[in-house]
Amino acid sequence: MRTSIATVSLSGSLTEKLTAAARAGFDGVEIFENDLLASPLTPEEIRARCADLGLGIDLYQPMRDMEAVPAGEFARTLRRARAKFALMNRLGADLVLVCSSVSPLAEDDDALAAQQLYELADLAQDFGIRVAYEALAWGRHVSTYDHAWHIVETAGHPALGTCLDSFHILSRSRGPKDLEGIADIPGEKIFFLQLADAPLPAMDVLQWSRHHRRFPGQGGFDVAGLLRHVLRAGYDGPLSLEVFNDVFRQAEAGPTAVDARRSLLLLQEEAGLGALPAPVVPTGVAFAELVTPDAEPVSALLGSLGFARTARHRGKPVELWEQGEARVLVNTGPALPHTRLRASGGTPTDGTRLAAVGLESPDPAAAARRAEALLAPVLPRRRAAGDAPLDAVAAPDGTELFLCATHRPGLPDWRADFEDLAGTPAPGAAVRIDHLSLTQPWHHFDEAVLFHRGVLGLDAQESVDVADPYGLLRSRAVSTADGGVRIPLTVGAAPADATAHARHIALATDDVVAAARRFTEAGGRLLPIPANYYDDLAARYEFADGELETYRELGILYDRDAHGEFRHCYTHTVGRVFFELVQRDGGYRGYGAVNAPVRLAAQHAAR
């Protein structure tokens, strides 16, 4: 039989995946939308590449959340489908996968599902395309193959068939009897067969217990609630951590033990025991500090971004660059001994790197006392005679966190250690630092989240998975309630991957288009984003005239959430650091994670 493989099953860029599939002797591929969006090749070029390699494009996927939706939503669905069918014509693909809906908008109405799938198939037929409808195991109303087939049968359109997927069928199967209905489906209505195996059992409580325990505060249990019950019983013995965890088994014991005890200190605080100094939540980012062996490329980049060199440290080779409330220190001195980064992977210490962060603190000394009580190494104050005392602690990844005050009466001002340079800064478009993305060594991700929550009093958002071409990244942001401080912490699967481990500084602007133009006119290079990405945006959203063309020209990415909109673009990378220009409107809360796979692929391609 003909053999095919989904591009999502292989690592790398789309081109690398196609080459690997062809060399292994596959006849065709399923192209995943994300692989196409992230590719710099046009659909016609992808088609030609496949033809050269002797590969057919057997399936394009996926279309999601299409069926059994209210009429207004279905009109938008058809609009999106039309764009995708046109794309498939360019690709030379004639079969599209539609997964059963997981949308809360979907109704439990087989007749409506059949009717809308009929209309979709009718539209597809005009493009010479067939539609394969598949039940996801976690579909909202349709989750079994026989249910999906029943809807396809009811619809009765020649361009509509079903797709069977061994994972979705077998993950729900309670025995061979469940499979007997398959033989009753006419073979010609089974448009596609997807195969995957999976380990059994998925995860039982024993596996969960033996491999995936965490320290209190690093999982989803209410351990403090339990502790309160135990204290109420009158228990006064030890609080003992018994954590079976595959990662802790291989991580260096010293830092793990510190992480462990910090978790117990925070647990006791949460349960009303112990007396830690109260949290002092930072109110903003005072500065980000880049350490670099060569200030030239960094200075050029900062200049293009609209930063001006405004001051120089009185005693050390550190320059201050400013723009609005955004401040970047450029340190060309030797790396300080305490900034050692974990050997277990993480940002390498060579080249330009984001090594320190100044956090605006209402009470720097009190914030440092809490950090010290929570076992954060307090760093020797870097001061020459006359310097302002400056409280700083090391985060688990070695990043220096300065707890400081800028121009605030009654508090030592770190800015006072800097001597102003002549000249007034030209007004740039950035107004402040929106967020700082700090990649983490992979052994210590949960530790880093707990540190930032517990020591700095930041809130942790949900963890999100981000597909990098060469592995999956996990990202979890910590921030203040008002967004004054936002720090996405990210960990990559492959410790050796320099692209996935670069850190970045995101600058807030009121007008990202103006900022991007200003940057390129000043000689800066924005990360080029593939055209396919914009074709997809056009299918998903309606934009004002010319808006999308501007984004396409500049490489601006777009996202939307329940609160507002997000527009952002990226500079080229210097050493291990790049910048992002962002425009948040209407209370958008995220970081454009949906666009991260496209950005990461573009960064890999730009290397």
Added chain:
Amino acid sequence: MRTSIATVSLSGSLTEKLTAAARAGFDGVEIFENDLLASPLTPEEIRARCADLGLGIDLYQPMRDMEAVPAGEFARTLRRARAKFALMNRLGADLVLVCSSVSPLAEDDDALAAQQLYELADLAQDFGIRVAYEALAWGRHVSTYDHAWHIVETAGHPALGTCLDSFHILSRSRGPKDLEGIADIPGEKIFFLQLADAPLPAMDVLQWSRHHRRFPGQGGFDVAGLLRHVLRAGYDGPLSLEVFNDVFRQAEAGPTAVDARRSLLLLQEEAGLGALPAPVVPTGVAFAELVTPDAEPVSALLGSLGFARTARHRGKPVELWEQGEARVLVNTGPALPHTRLRASGGTPTDGTRLAAVGLESPDPAAAARRAEALLAPVLPRRRAAGDAPLDAVAAPDGTELFLCATHRPGLPDWRADFEDLAGTPAPGAAVRIDHLSLTQPWHHFDEAVLFHRGVLGLDAQESVDVADPYGLLRSRAVSTADGGVRIPLTVGAAPADATAHARHIALATDDVVAAARRFTEAGGRLLPIPANYYDDLAARYEFADGELETYRELGILYDRDAHGEFRHCYTHTVGRVFFELVQRDGGYRGYGAVNAPVRLAAQHAAR
């Protein structure tokens, strides 16, 4: 409150764990039995080390499967407990954890459980020890904290209390109401509190689908059964692999694609499609080949083991060493170009390594045809003029597999390429190669198992987890039904760990004690095994007079399964290779996995 941490929560040797816990400021530790067994320190030395570090030993654990068992079994339980209480006196630990039984022997009888725990506590009291009884979430009859407390209350012994564990309680909890019973337990009867968090949900079908799919034949689904149903329906479209897998996302695309297509070829064969050459199951190990830059240490080791240098290759710098049916080639030539090992981690190519295996095949040419059809790289035949043709393929990890015949009429004999050396070998104690342990690069473990099953026709055993001090190893053996070929494939968590990545050759003997003595008398060094291990053996099994003392003296390990007994010991390591001497009796089927943590710890300590 006093804080404590279980040694299992930290990485490293027991000494490293204790030091890390003390430095982080913990007051005490729970000592896990396995950490003690693997430690070269005596209990008194461990006690002194803890005292020096200011650590209390708050708990010793675990005792398992103690309660509600038949009388004969309980007598053995008390015997084992007495030995452990004596050990705890030496350690200075006065609290022991007893987990609710998971044994199939345990009866669902709370009164019996209470009575036996009473007797156990009474015995403990004689040693000044208290017993904390805890409900495991997966206990056979007792799995909730209130059930465990009910039994403790019924027993009513002053030296008996309960241990609460947040994981076992919260992993089963459906809401805060479930915790309310805790406050009703008298505080002084809660002897201990163990804390751990864990991510929620453990794993739902979505996570399972998005991260843990495998290629067909690498998981637990009956994918071939499903395929037969689909074929019965008349489907004749593509077989397409759609596999979401975190590891494949980062592994090199080329080998993954080959692995993928091999899985489809095997699937089609299993479903009755396609026409692969039939499997030719090897019948034994013809030889193991070591490649080394320096033959001296290897020759010395082989000599001590009783091997004799019997022949030399006519055209290449390869020597044959023999003993009974065990044959080892020592190759001092340059590494062949096709023996490249995967860059993604695995056996490094420097130093002495186990690089090739000769498998005795009933039909070498047919075996090679199947391997080639299943995409195994066929290696250029290494032959000089006059050499016997020799079929060889590369396994996924780069190991060369020679499909060959030794002294069998009608088949080319690889042995004929070797020129006999003068002298007759002294009779050694080894009779043949029992098994070959081949460590694997971590990205490709499932691929290796499928390769050995599918290409060579070997059977795969269950996968087992083995705790190395610096991470968890996974091991899965492939073998023939009669044990003529046995290959445990092992993958380590930490790619950089040389100890966990050493391969070994296990030699079968009829008398491991005699073989071990012969080896040491010939100047060989056996791996020293800690005394604590033998104290535990004495508590678990009864041995003939003097037997255990002999094992202790030589470093012989012991295991038993439903079929028979296993005795084994290890040589020191040369480069990346060591030898094992094994004695299998009564049809024992395993590889002594229960002893692997002790062996690995000893090897780390010996470095």
